[in-house]
Amino acid sequence: MGENILKEGISSGRLPPSQLEKNFADLHPPLDRHEALVEAERCYFCHDAPCQEACPTEIDIPLFIREISTGNVLGAAKTIFNQNILGGMCARVCPTETLCEEVCVREEAEGKPVKIGHLQRYATDMAMERNAQFFTRATDTGKRIAVVGAGPAGIACAHRLSTHGHDVTIFDARDKAGGLNEYGIASYKTVDGFAQAELEYVTAIGGIKIELGQALGRDFSLDDLKKKYDAVFVGVGMGGVNALRAEGEDAQGVADAVDFIADLRQTDDLSKIEIGRRIIVIGGGMTAIDAAVQAKLLGAEEVTICYRRGHEEMNASEFEQNLATTKGVVVRHWLQPKKVLTAEGKVTGLELEYTEMVDGRLKGMGHTATLPADQIFKAIGQKLDTHHAQGLELVGGRIEVDENGKTSRQGIWAGGDCVAGGDDLTVTAVAQGRDAAESIHGALMGETR
Amino acid sequence: MADLTNNFVGIKSPNPFWLASAPPTDKAYNVTRAFKAGWGGVMWKTLGEDGPPVVNVNGPRYGAIWGGDRRLLGMNNIELITDRELQVNLREIKQIKKDWPDRAVVVSLMVPCEEDAWKAILPVVEETGADGIELNFGCPHGMSERGMGSAVGQVPEYIEMVTRWCKANTSMPVIVKLTPNITDIRYPARAAHKGGADAVSLINTINSIVSVDLESFSPNPSIDGKGSHGGYCGPAVKPIALNMVAEIARDPETAGLPISGIGGITTWRDAAEFMALGSGNVQVCTAVMTYGFKIVEEMISGLSNWMDEEGYTSIDQFVGKAVPKVSDWQYLNLNHITKAKINQDLCIKCGRCHIACEDTSHQAIMAQKDGKRHFEVMNDECVGCNLCVLVCPIEDCIVMEALEPGVIDERTGKVVEKDYANWTTHPNNPAAAKEPAE
Numbered sequence: 001m002g003e004n005i006l007k008e009g010i011s012s013g014r015l016p017p018s019q020l021e022k023n024f025a026d027l028h029p030p031l032d033r034h035e036a037l038v039e040a041e042r043c044y045f046c047h048d049a050p051c052q053e054a055c056p057t058e059i060d061i062p063l064f065i066r067e068i069s070t071g072n073v074l075g076a077a078k079t080i081f082n083q084n085i086l087g088g089m090c091a092r093v094c095p096t097e098t099l100c101e102e103v104c105v106r107e108e109a110e111g112k113p114v115k116i117g118h119l120q121r122y123a124t125d126m127a128m129e130r131n132a133q134f135f136t137r138a139t140d141t142g143k144r145i146a147v148v149g150a151g152p153a154g155i156a157c158a159h160r161l162s163t164h165g166h167d168v169t170i171f172d173a174r175d176k177a178g179g180l181n182e183y184g185i186a187s188y189k190t191v192d193g194f195a196q197a198e199l200e201y202v203t204a205i206g207g208i209k210i211e212l213g214q215a216l217g218r219d220f221s222l223d224d225l226k227k228k229y230d231a232v233f234v235g236v237g238m239g240g241v242n243a244l245r246a247e248g249e250d251a252q253g254v255a256d257a258v259d260f261i262a263d264l265r266q267t268d269d270l271s272k273i274e275i276g277r278r279i280i281v282i283g284g285g286m287t288a289i290d291a292a293v294q295a296k297l298l299g300a301e302e303v304t305i306c307y308r309r310g311h312e313e314m315n316a317s318e319f320e321q322n323l324a325t326t327k328g329v330v331v332r333h334w335l336q337p338k339k340v341l342t343a344e345g346k347v348t349g350l351e352l353e354y355t356e357m358v359d360g361r362l363k364g365m366g367h368t369a370t371l372p373a374d375q376i377f378k379a380i381g382q383k384l385d386t387h388h389a390q391g392l393e394l395v396g397g398r399i400e401v402d403e404n405g406k407t408s409r410q411g412i413w414a415g416g417d418c419v420a421g422g423d424d425l426t427v428t429a430v431a432q433g434r435d436a437a438e439s440i441h442g443a444l445m446g447e448t449r
Numbered sequence: 450m451a452d453l454t455n456n457f458v459g460i461k462s463p464n465p466f467w468l469a470s471a472p473p474t475d476k477a478y479n480v481t482r483a484f485k486a487g488w489g490g491v492m493w494k495t496l497g498e499d500g501p502p503v504v505n506v507n508g509p510r511y512g513a514i515w516g517g518d519r520r521l522l523g524m525n526n527i528e529l530i531t532d533r534e535l536q537v538n539l540r541e542i543k544q545i546k547k548d549w550p551d552r553a554v555v556v557s558l559m560v561p562c563e564e565d566a567w568k569a570i571l572p573v574v575e576e577t578g579a580d581g582i583e584l585n586f587g588c589p590h591g592m593s594e595r596g597m598g599s600a601v602g603q604v605p606e607y608i609e610m611v612t613r614w615c616k617a618n619t620s621m622p623v624i625v626k627l628t629p630n631i632t633d634i635r636y637p638a639r640a641a642h643k644g645g646a647d648a649v650s651l652i653n654t655i656n657s658i659v660s661v662d663l664e665s666f667s668p669n670p671s672i673d674g675k676g677s678h679g680g681y682c683g684p685a686v687k688p689i690a691l692n693m694v695a696e697i698a699r700d701p702e703t704a705g706l707p708i709s710g711i712g713g714i715t716t717w718r719d720a721a722e723f724m725a726l727g728s729g730n731v732q733v734c735t736a737v738m739t740y741g742f743k744i745v746e747e748m749i750s751g752l753s754n755w756m757d758e759e760g761y762t763s764i765d766q767f768v769g770k771a772v773p774k775v776s777d778w779q780y781l782n783l784n785h786i787t788k789a790k791i792n793q794d795l796c797i798k799c800g801r802c803h804i805a806c807e808d809t810s811h812q813a814i815m816a817q818k819d820g821k822r823h824f825e826v827m828n829d830e831c832v833g834c835n836l837c838v839l840v841c842p843i844e845d846c847i848v849m850e851a852l853e854p855g856v857i858d859e860r861t862g863k864v865v866e867k868d869y870a871n872w873t874t875h876p877n878n879p880a881a882a883k884e885p886a887e
Contacts, residue, residue: 034519041517044842047800048816105797109843 005299006277009346009374010253013271014299020270023297027188027323028092028118036122040069042106043114050103051116056423056431057084061100065119077127078134080120085159085434086152088128088198089181090427091121092189095286095317099427128201135205138165143444146171146229148216151179152426153235153416155202156433157440162207164441169229170208173215179237180417181426183262186290188297217387226411231440234392234399234407234414235433239385244282244378246350248340253347257281257291257379264294276375279303280350282337283379285315285424291377292329303329304371308336308355308362315424338368340376349373384418395420405436413440451756452763453749455489455553457730458622458647458707460580462489462553465764466720466748469711469732470494470557470583470626473742475531477541481548486742487749490553492650492732495530495585496538498560498570503529503592509670512659512679521739523685525657527670527677529591530559535573543577554578555624559585559597562607564614571619581622584611586637587653589630589680599653602628605640612644624709627651627693629686634693635700642703649697650709650732652690654680683735687713691726698727698772715744717751724764725771779873784866786858787833787849789813789826795846798822802837802847810836829859 004014015023031039043065051061060079067076080087096102096117104113127134143166147154150172158168176182181195203210214220216236225232241256243249253276267273275298281288284307296303305324307314310333314321324331334355341349349372353364383397393400393408398420405413415432422428455465468474468483470492480491497503510528513521531538546554556579560566574582585592586602593600601607608625615623625641627634629652641649656678658668668676690712697703710728714720715736723731736744752764761767791802791814803824806814813830814837817823826837838847852858854867874881 038518044799044801046798047804048822049800050798050822105799109797 005301008277010274010276012274014275014277015271017271020298024187024191024270024294026191027186028121030125031115031118031122036068036119039115039119040065043069044105046105050105051100051114054099054103055083056099056425056428057087057090057434058431059083059087059120061116064123065114065116068119068123073123073126074130074132076119076123077132080124081127081134083434084427084430085156085202086181086198086426086430087120088124088201089152089190089195090430091117091124092194093181093185094425094427095319097319098317128197131201131204133201133204135159135163137162137205137207140167141165141445143167143230144169144228145231145233145440145444146225147233147235148172148222148225149179149235149237149416149418150174150177150199150210150212151235151237151416151429152181153237153429153433153436154179154233155199156430157233157235157413157415157437158208158433159202159205160434160437161440162205164437164445166207166441166444168208170210171214171216171220172210172212173218173239175212177210177212179235183265184258184287185265185426186261186294187264188294215387217385217390222390222392222409222412230411230444232412233405233433233436233440234388234412234418235416235429236385236388237417238382239388240383241378242381242383244337244340244380246337246340248342249378251340251342251347252345253342253374254340254376254378257283257287257377258382260377261287261290261294270298273298275300276347276373277301278371278373279375279377280371280373281305281377281379283307283381284309284313285379285381286317286320287382288377288379289316289320289324289329291379293324293327295375295377296327296329300375304373305329305331306335306337306350306352306371307331307333309357310334335369336362336364337376338364341370347374347376350376382417388418398422401432404439405432406439451753451761453489453753453756455730455764457553457709458581458624460490460553460555460622461551462730463551464489464745464749465724465730465752466745467491467553467555467709467730467732468737469734470585471734471738472528473734473737475533477545480541480545480554483737483742483745484545484549484552487745488552488742489730490555490580492583493538493542493554493556493579495557495559495588496535496570496574497530498566499535499573502532502534505529505532506672508672512669512676513683514659514685521683521735523657523659523681523683524735524738525654525659525670525679525681527590527672527679530557530585530588535570539573539577542574542579546578546580553580555581555583557583557585557626559588559592562596562601562611567611567614568618571615571621575619575621579621581624581647582615582619583624583626583650584615585626585653586611587626587628587651589628589654589656590678599628599630602626602637602653603631605636608637608640609644612641612646616645622647624648624650626653626711628653629689629693629712630656634696635703638697638700638706639702642706646706648707648709648729649703650711651697652686652693652712654682655686655689657681682713683739684713684715687719691722694723694728695726695772695775698769699775717748717755720748721752721755721767722771724768726775727769727772729768780871782869782871783875784868784870786852786865788828788831788852789833789835789837789847790850791824791826791837791847792845793823793825795843796824797843797846798824799842800824801840801842805836805840810834831860 064076064079101113107113147170178195279295281292335352339351354367413436416429453464467490474491475494513524588598592598625646710723711732720731803814803816
């Protein structure tokens with residue numbers, strides 16, 4: 001243990017670069033060929049497979065695994081990409097333990113599902129390594145579609161539209177495309193610049209132009225797009241962050257977990273990222289876990305996740321929660337932030353109130369606890385940026401869509417985290433983008449959809 | 450503890466597990482290791498005529514097929530008989546027999562189909578003190594092109610002739626090893642019996658090409674871009690071997706002829722099955738070539754424990770016990786009616802039973818009940834074929850249950866008869882014996 005780890009306050013370089021490199025290495029090293037074959041052999045090739053049904057993009061999982069087992073790995077990749085063009089990223093970030101792998105009959109039989117995510121990565125990695133392209137553009141239709149947001153929903157939508165021969169322009173507010181794939185996922189889940197590599201691989205089909213630094217509501221409006229394009233797809237994600245509603249949350253040392261995660265993804269030198277000695281992360285979802293685990297990996301001595309409800313209610317999957325605890329993160333339940341404690345404007349701790357459920361409603365119990373901290377990350381959920389509503393009907397603070405992704409406004413579709421009724425998963429965003437593309441295609445080509 | 454000692458045509462060994470004539474028994478070094486590991490006997494790798502020994506290919510000699518996790522299921526080889534000097538082999542055999550007097554040492558032989566050739570080799574083998582000889586009429590590759598091995602084994606007259614020569618020229622027991630590369634195994638066995646053989650051993654390896662390299666288009670194993678068929682062995686051949694053993698065991702013409710069972714034996718259970726079908730002992734090769742000699746420990750303890758549990762104190766108490774249960778199809782009881790039954794507590798809902806039945810059989814397994822994923826046999830469609838049992842990944846989840854006499858078979862609407870009735874008397878059989886006309 002180096003001395004830097006004991007530094008009070010917020011500091012960079014708590015761990016030597018060699019240790020940081022180790023800590024932020026690929027969480028799941030890829031399967032080698034033999035491992036993949038052995039794992040593929042475990043698949044029972046179920047009829048009407050539960051795993052396929054559990055996949056939001058409905059990948060034909062038994063088929064792609066069988067293709068792997070016969071050495072037809074590119075065939076497997078095509079089976080995956082047919083349904084989910086971001087199958088590579090989903091293989092890395094999907095909470096498979098609550099999707100395909102949860103319902104794997106091997107889970108029921110022996111508590112050990114087939115490692116579907118790992119196998120999907122094996123196949124998609126190989127296809128990308130060889131730059132095997134499976135899709136071509138249909139004859140040019142002359143139709144032009146604007147996609148707002150270059151995240152998973154927007155990319156999936158653009159790709160599918162391009163296969164149908166449409167021209168797509170994607171607008172994104174950030175400097176890099178990819179959305180949460182590029183900015184919002186823990187570094188150890190997607191190493192070696194995978195998000196950008198995948199973007200290049202997917203857009204290689206052609207017909208997709210990406211305009212960066214173009215923000216909806218600032219640089220253009222949906223009305224502008226409607227005038228210039230035949231259809232519009234909105235996949236802007238959730239740009240706003242919920243407030244803590246605790247006294248003193250403006251203090252120095254209180255930060256948004258999503259910004260911390262983005263900084264980690266964008267840095268080329270982890271030893272320059274500052275982190276406190278004692279960290280509190282407020283929240284119970286994947287973002288809370290990603291922030292807490294990475295704080296620990298950067299060298300924070302104590303990291304505590306405080307969640308205002310119980311273990312059962314946490315949005316983070318069982319696997320994610322276990323990952324956090326094995327990395328040394330302490331997860332505490334039934335605690336809600338009350339007051340940020342400061343000295344000279346800097347965070348020194350957090351006062352929390354114990355909570356309980358009373359008649360189905362969460363209530364503070366009046367008892368409090370105080371935890372020392374020099375950095376507090378807020379991970380209590382994101383919300384739709386108010387500039388993004390643009391006259392679209394909302395429900396529960398998100399854009400209202402029908403089953404085909406149609407919004408309340410004619411000619412505008414939406415998908416991904418910004419629409420109501422989703423589950424904030426990459427894979428769901430991909431499914432929604434893809435399906436909206438089919439609906440757009442149908443509408444533009446005169447089919448009734 | 451059960452007594453595993455074996456007396457096969459007068460050759461005694463501490464257990465019935467012998468090593469087949471093959472690479473594992475080519476040298477004193479290997480055989481010593483095998484005996485130390487506990488093997489009851491060996492068939493020394495086939496000796497040929499005195500003179501310059503045969504030569505082997507110097508490329509790959511073996512090919513294989515695998516199951517999941519690269520478990521070897523079947524292997525083939527293009528190796529010939531021993532490529533060591535006859536005198537070296539004889540010297541080693543003599544020493545081994547001296548060092549291991551309680552183990553069986555039988556010498557496999559293959560010389561040209563001329564009486565003089567056999568007359569020449571038999572005395573020098575007998576002089577080693579070996580317990581017996583095994584006539585290699587089985588190898589399907591290489592030597593068969595020179596008129597030996599399976600080229601002899603495929604002609605019953607030759608088998609009888611050579612067996613007779615051997616019986617006339619040695620006092621050692623003569624075991625005739627049969628090739629499975631024939632249409633009816635009973636004919637070569639009968640020929641061996643007529644020639645005076647003390648026993649037959651089977652099966653030798655099966656003509657085979659294990660795979661084709663799809664880049665070079667050469668069969669495997671590939672020798673400089675070409676391959677020839679080789680002898681197939683290992684777990685994959687066991688069902689073929691079991692049937693051939695049973696055919697000989699229940700043939701009235703060879704009744705009582707001792708059999709040494711060979712073919713994919715890997716565990717004590719395989720061995721017990723061969724013995725139940727009439728093998729007085731068994732020979733193993735591929736399993737030791739895959740896992741080494743140590744597996745005999747499992748075979749000894751497994752067979753012994755099974756015998757203890759079943760109350761057998763010596764192996765002759767169960768050898769041949771399954772033979773009377775082997776029947777011709779026409780005598781099977783057509784009134785025995787079974788239905789598949791799925792144990793819902795064990796079912797993991799993979800649906801393989803359903804799709805196998807739906808796509809390829811009798812549409813007798815539903816995939817849904819009350820809108821839920823649910824697999825259940827429909828007795829009014831089930832013909833009792835057993836396919837669902839075989840494709841189910843969970844042992845004992847699906848079982849075949851016989852209908853009791855008196856109940857109605859929902860498929861046919863007929864009452865299940867309690868009496869035995871077979872095809873020979875079935876009304877649909879044009880050749881069935883008809884009731885005499887009134």
